[in-house]
Amino acid sequence: MSLRINGTEYLLHLDPRTTLLDCLRETLALTGTKKGCDHGQCGACTVHVNGARVNSCLTLAVMHEGDEITTIEGIGQPGALHPVQAAFVAHDAYQCGYCTSGQIMSAVALLEEPCGPNDADIRECMSGNICRCGAYPASSLPSRKSAASRRPCNLSSFAERKTRSAPSPRERGRTPDL
Numbered sequence: 756m757s758l759r760i761n762g763t764e765y766l767l768h769l770d771p772r773t774t775l776l777d778c779l780r781e782t783l784a785l786t787g788t789k790k791g792c793d794h795g796q797c798g799a800c801t802v803h804v805n806g807a808r809v810n811s812c813l814t815l816a817v818m819h820e821g822d823e824i825t826t827i828e829g830i831g832q833p834g835a836l837h838p839v840q841a842a843f844v845a846h847d848a849y850q851c852g853y854c855t856s857g858q859i860m861s862a863v864a865l866l867e868e869p870c871g872p873n874d875a876d877i878r879e880c881m882s883g884n885i886c887r888c889g890a891y892p893a894s895s896l897p898s899r900k901s902a903a904s905r906r907p908c909n910l911s912s913f914a915e916r917k918t919r920s921a922p923s924p925r926e927r928g929r930t931p932d933l
């Protein structure tokens with residue numbers, strides 16, 4: 756099978772049960788994408804598939820032939836950071852950094868989503884990304900600053916999406932098993 760990741764085509768021989776996360780980390784050594792819970796609860800493994808954020812621990816690699824997959828390595832590099840990466844650095848929006856690539860991938864995707872412009876909206880849109888260090892106040896600021904330049908929000912569409920979405924870990928009041 757082949758996968759297109761960060762603009763590069765990879766020819767792979769994979770066990771069909773391999774998750775996209777394990778393929779990225781174990782097969783391709785793209786270790787910027789982190790494994791936290793491995794159960795879809797923490798967001799550390801967030802990548803983009805065709806521009807939408809996806810928990811890569813919850814999807815099989817074989818399902819993504821023909822898709823455009825982007826990991827944290829694909830959105831910026833040292834010396835040429837994505838504006839969201841630069842904002843996280845500028846605001847010290849991390850402690851151990853384990854959740855940070857997932858936080859950044861979600862924040863980048865959020866810029867194209869119908870998320871409201873207020874802090875509460877952004878916190879809700881980012882609520883699938885858990886930080887065990889508790890760096891939320893710092894990490895919400897770069898997301899908010901980056902969101903300032905995005906297109907006008909569509910709150911009705913956002914509300915509609917929310918009613919369709921499964922409850923986030925925060926909404927369920929759960930602490931993930933990390």
Ligand code: FES
Pocket residue numbers: 789790791792793794795796797798799800801810811812813
């Ligand atoms: S490792 Fe995928 S959501 Fe936690």
Ligand code: FES
Pocket residue numbers: 849850851852853854855885886887888889890
């Ligand atoms: S900075 Fe450590 S888990 Fe978020």
